Amino acid sequence: MIIAENFNDLWQARGSLLEPVALVPTMGFLHGGHLSLVKAAKHRAESVVVSIFVNPTQFNQSVDLEIYPKDIDRDLVLLEKEGVDIVWMPSVKEMYPPDFQTWVEVGEISEVLEGKMRPGHFKGVSTVVCKLFTAVRPDIAFFGQKDAQQVAVIQQMVRDLNFPIEIVAVPTVREKDGLAMSSRNVNLKPAERKAATVLYKALQNAQELFESGERSAEILRTSMKEIIEGEALAKIDYLSCTDRNSLKELEQITERALISMAVFFGKTRLIDNLILEK
Ligand code: AMP
Numbered sequence: 001m002i003i004a005e006n007f008n009d010l011w012q013a014r015g016s017l018l019e020p021v022a023l024v025p026t027m028g029f030l031h032g033g034h035l036s037l038v039k040a041a042k043h044r045a046e047s048v049v050v051s052i053f054v055n056p057t058q059f060n061q062s063v064d065l066e067i068y069p070k071d072i073d074r075d076l077v078l079l080e081k082e083g084v085d086i087v088w089m090p091s092v093k094e095m096y097p098p099d100f101q102t103w104v105e106v107g108e109i110s111e112v113l114e115g116k117m118r119p120g121h122f123k124g125v126s127t128v129v130c131k132l133f134t135a136v137r138p139d140i141a142f143f144g145q146k147d148a149q150q151v152a153v154i155q156q157m158v159r160d161l162n163f164p165i166e167i168v169a170v171p172t173v174r175e176k177d178g179l180a181m182s183s184r185n186v187n188l189k190p191a192e193r194k195a196a197t198v199l200y201k202a203l204q205n206a207q208e209l210f211e212s213g214e215r216s217a218e219i220l221r222t223s224m225k226e227i228i229e230g231e232a233l234a235k236i237d238y239l240s241c242t243d244r245n246s247l248k249e250l251e252q253i254t255e256r257a258l259i260s261m262a263v264f265f266g267k268t269r270l271i272d273n274l275i276l277e278k
Contacts (some may be wrong), residue, residue: 001079002086004208006094007272010135013086018046028052028089029069029183030078033173037142038082040170049136050079053095058124063267069186088136095131104130106160107246112133112247114271117237117262125150126157133163141165146172146180148258148273152247172272174200180272181191192265195233199263199272202227206241206259210276217250220259228263237262237269244275 004010022045024037041048052075059065072089103123110122111230133141133196143151151169158165173181178200179193188196202224209220220241228234235277242249244256260273 020045020139021047023136024050030075031181033181036173037170041142047085049086055128060118103127106153107253142168145169155269184199187268195231197233203274215253
């Protein structure tokens with residue numbers, strides 16, 4: 001496994017890879033969700049590049065960036081075991097030199113949900129992913145459905161900028177009690193960790209209502225709200241039921257919908273979602 005920390009080393013290592021090449025972008029502190037992306041990438045491509053970069057430009061709160069967990073030694077052991085070819089772990093200075101001034105901004109689809117609550121977040125995401133794409137030149141890139149809006153924003157960017165890259169969305173990997181795996185879960189205090197199972201319970205309840213014929217988005221939003229508000233440690237940031245593609249808030253569900261949420265447990269903000277389809 002080659003570890004590249006600057007662009008020259010990455011380009012040199014990239015030149016020796018067998019095609020097709022897959023890229024799995026991460027911010028490290030790897031868990032089962034990340035590893036399912038790596039496994040999916042190994043399955044589809046001859047070579048796999050995993051990037052580890054805690055991208056400062058996508059953090060709209062500096063405290064969130066400061067407490068973001070890191071364990072690079074453990075990450076490297078896990079990736080070696082998975083048979084990854086290159087780990088691309090540039091420094092902040094390598095990615096954003098002092099005179100950096102070019103940004104990629106995706107329009108409408110990045111302004112709702114996460115984009116509305118975390119101004120500037122997707123500008124940071126689309127810029128860094130664009131830089132990762134141009135540096136690694138993958139044929140396929142793997143993203144988690146857990147960050148459903150991120151997948152939609154990246155797909156839009158790939159279409160708009162004509163990147164010859166296939167984007168694959170991998171299903172959310174959950175803990176046994178339903179909590180979506182996330183690097184941020186480690187920051188939860190024990191009582192918050194227990195309370196956080198309410199997210200999946202609320203999503204599942206909305207899914208059951210949908211499966212029993214309910215098509216009012218407002219009723220689904222209200223049912224999720226009631227369940228989450230029943231948990232004293234949970235503080236809702238947003239709850240939504242949107243069109244799966246446009247991410248516009250719905251009144252009635254006619255085709256596929258995305259139910260999604262961001263909820264604080266103490267200082268830790270967690271997101272989760274499910275796709276509803278007939
Ligand atoms: P992160 O390191 O949190 O930026 O995540 C890197 C990639 O892993 C993103 O595409 C995430 O959507 C994906 N990911 C994170 N958590 C999970 C999970 N529980 N299941 C599947 N994919 C995930």
